[in-house]
Amino acid sequence: MWFLLIFSITFTNLIPQSSANDSFCPSGWSFSLNTSYCYTVSSDSYTWSEAVNYCQSIGGQLVNVRSGREYVFLTQLTSQNLLQPWLGYSRKSDGNFYDLTGYSAYYAYWAQGEPSGNGDCVTFQGQNNTGLRVTPCYNIQPALCKQMPALCPNTTQYGGTYTRSGVITSPGYPDQYYNNLDCLYYITSPPGTYITIEFSPWVVEYWYDYVFLFDGPDFTYPYIGEPLGLYGKNSFESSNNSLTFFFYTDSIITDKGWQATWTAKANTPPISQSGLNGSLTSDNYPNDYDSYTERIYYISTSFGFKINLTITDFITEANYDVLRVYNSSTVNDNYLVANLSGSSVAPWNYLSPSNYLTLKFTSDGSVQKQGWSLFWFMQ
Numbered sequence: 001m002w003f004l005l006i007f008s009i010t011f012t013n014l015i016p017q018s019s020a021n022d023s024f025c026p027s028g029w030s031f032s033l034n035t036s037y038c039y040t041v042s043s044d045s046y047t048w049s050e051a052v053n054y055c056q057s058i059g060g061q062l063v064n065v066r067s068g069r070e071y072v073f074l075t076q077l078t079s080q081n082l083l084q085p086w087l088g089y090s091r092k093s094d095g096n097f098y099d100l101t102g103y104s105a106y107y108a109y110w111a112q113g114e115p116s117g118n119g120d121c122v123t124f125q126g127q128n129n130t131g132l133r134v135t136p137c138y139n140i141q142p143a144l145c146k147q148m149p150a151l152c153p154n155t156t157q158y159g160g161t162y163t164r165s166g167v168i169t170s171p172g173y174p175d176q177y178y179n180n181l182d183c184l185y186y187i188t189s190p191p192g193t194y195i196t197i198e199f200s201p202w203v204v205e206y207w208y209d210y211v212f213l214f215d216g217p218d219f220t221y222p223y224i225g226e227p228l229g230l231y232g233k234n235s236f237e238s239s240n241n242s243l244t245f246f247f248y249t250d251s252i253i254t255d256k257g258w259q260a261t262w263t264a265k266a267n268t269p270p271i272s273q274s275g276l277n278g279s280l281t282s283d284n285y286p287n288d289y290d291s292y293t294e295r296i297y298y299i300s301t302s303f304g305f306k307i308n309l310t311i312t313d314f315i316t317e318a319n320y321d322v323l324r325v326y327n328s329s330t331v332n333d334n335y336l337v338a339n340l341s342g343s344s345v346a347p348w349n350y351l352s353p354s355n356y357l358t359l360k361f362t363s364d365g366s367v368q369k370q371g372w373s374l375f376w377f378m379q
């Protein structure tokens with residue numbers, strides 16, 4: 001009865017489907033979609049401690065059974081075997097059986113009548129009374145090895161000194177990500193910038209699979225947050241030019257995954273002017289402004305007065321390098337008065353409806369021009 005209960009809990013969930021296959025494993029190993037591990041059974045037979053060494057020598061370890069899915073998979077894998085293969089369990093001084101990483105053998109995976117006193121090591125029985133079976137360690141049996149496949153990207157470094165943006169997707173996106181992932185991502189952007197990142201779409205098993213973001217070059221830096229899809233926010237920013245995150249997934253249930261788009265933003269503080277009059281230019285004027293400029297200009301004058309602003313010179317890349325004018329004290333699209341770009345803007349004159357004006361200049365990565373110059377006075 002306990003047996004049925006455990007399996008019905010585990011398997012009423014979605015069966016994962018992913019695009020991974022044997023090509024994700026070293027040759028001679030088979031990939032299990034149900035567990036996201038690679039497996040192989042040795043053709044030779046060994047004692048238990050020789051089997052431990054054998055699996056290590058080929059890059060894996062003697063199998064432990066970590067889920068109902070893995071149990072079913074092993075039953076299928078070994079159902080035709082004449083010799084029951086070794087698992088990575090052995091009896092410790094407390095009399096109980098533990099795997100090579102120190103986890104105790106889950107009681108539901110033992111064959112009926114086990115664990116018996118018939119030895120101190122464990123094999124897997126794939127037919128009839130299936131499950132873990134205590135076996136003398138000196139027996140000669142095949143080794144059943146497993147290893148993590150290479151499912152995380154083979155690089156962890158993204159961006160760089162000259163890279164302003166990028167797109168990163170979860171492994172297997174947009175089909176299906178894999179179980180048991182712990183993938184790392186380090187993003188760097190040019191000096192003097194900070195990184196904004198947005199996860200969209202975000203289609204990930206709620207709570208059990210997650211991305212954690214950190215504000216710096218590794219995950220010892222402060223935690224920034226995690227995307228939550230419909231349950232919360234999905235965009236984040238770093239305070240400097242590096243960002244780290246990891247994608248962790250548990251052993252069951254996967255989904256489509258995520259796509260993260262990141263952009264470097266110039267860390268340029270806003271410029272504020274107030275008083276009776278003033279003048280402003282784009283950075284470096286009359287030399288070319290920089291690529292990826294993003295700067296805000298706040299103008300204010302005495303309450304009850306207005307701002308008469310005149311642009312005397314204006315040359316930018318049409319449609320891409322834009323000076324936006326807002327009739328408000330902040331950048332707010334509802335108060336956008338003009339998007340100015342190109343070379344036929346100047347002279348341009350505007351009288352604000354109140355004593356505030358805000359301007360924002362942005363440039364893209366290609367084609368820089370001399371920019372703009374303006375003056376304003378209280379009226």
Ligand SMILES: *[C@@H]1O[C@H](CO)[C@@H](O)[C@H](O)[C@H]1NC(C)=O
Nearest residue numbers: 018019020021022023024172
């Ligand atoms: C296995 O996956 C790889 C990478 O996604 C793909 O190129 C290959 O065609 C797949 N092979 C099979 C047999 O599905």
Ligand SMILES: *[C@@H]1O[C@H](CO)[C@@H](O)[C@H](O)[C@H]1NC(C)=O
Nearest residue numbers: 011032033034069072073076
């Ligand atoms: C995966 O798990 C499902 C559900 O238990 C089972 O029907 C299927 O045979 C398993 N496949 C493999 C390859 O283990």
Ligand SMILES: *[C@@H]1O[C@H](CO)[C@@H](O)[C@H](O)[C@H]1NC(C)=O
Nearest residue numbers: 079081082125126127128129
């Ligand atoms: C499994 O059980 C069947 C009948 O129940 C029997 O014929 C067969 O020999 C058994 N196999 C093993 C390996 O014990």
Ligand SMILES: *[C@@H]1O[C@H](CO)[C@@H](O)[C@H](O)[C@H]1NC(C)=O
Nearest residue numbers: 150151152153154155156157
């Ligand atoms: C990563 O994998 C890609 C293709 O899958 C390959 O072109 C590239 O050389 C690999 N990079 C490294 C560092 O192994």
Ligand SMILES: *[C@@H]1O[C@H](CO)[C@@H](O)[C@H](O)[C@H]1NC(C)=O
Nearest residue numbers: 189190191192239240241242
């Ligand atoms: C930002 O990162 C740079 C390295 O790119 C470092 O020199 C600088 O100290 C960092 N600034 C802050 C405030 O952490």
Ligand SMILES: *[C@@H]1O[C@H](CO)[C@@H](O)[C@H](O)[C@H]1NC(C)=O
Nearest residue numbers: 274275276277278376377378
């Ligand atoms: C600009 O304001 C200053 C005082 O802040 C004043 O001395 C100057 O005459 C003004 N210039 C113009 C052109 O109004």
Ligand SMILES: *[C@@H]1O[C@H](CO)[C@@H](O)[C@H](O)[C@H]1NC(C)=O
Nearest residue numbers: 307308309310349350351379
């Ligand atoms: C703004 O000032 C200019 C002179 O610089 C003047 O020609 C223009 O009429 C003024 N605009 C308004 C709406 O008063």
Ligand SMILES: *[C@@H]1O[C@H](CO)[C@@H](O)[C@H](O)[C@H]1NC(C)=O
Nearest residue numbers: 327334335336337338353354
């Ligand atoms: C400010 O600009 C917005 C958008 O152009 C416009 O709808 C609004 O009427 C302006 N406000 C005033 C007081 O002129």
Ligand SMILES: *[C@@H]1O[C@H](CO)[C@@H](O)[C@H](O)[C@H]1NC(C)=O
Nearest residue numbers: 319322324336337338339340
């Ligand atoms: C500014 O440009 C955007 C598109 O970039 C456009 O949707 C908007 O209507 C423009 N607004 C004005 C006031 O020209």
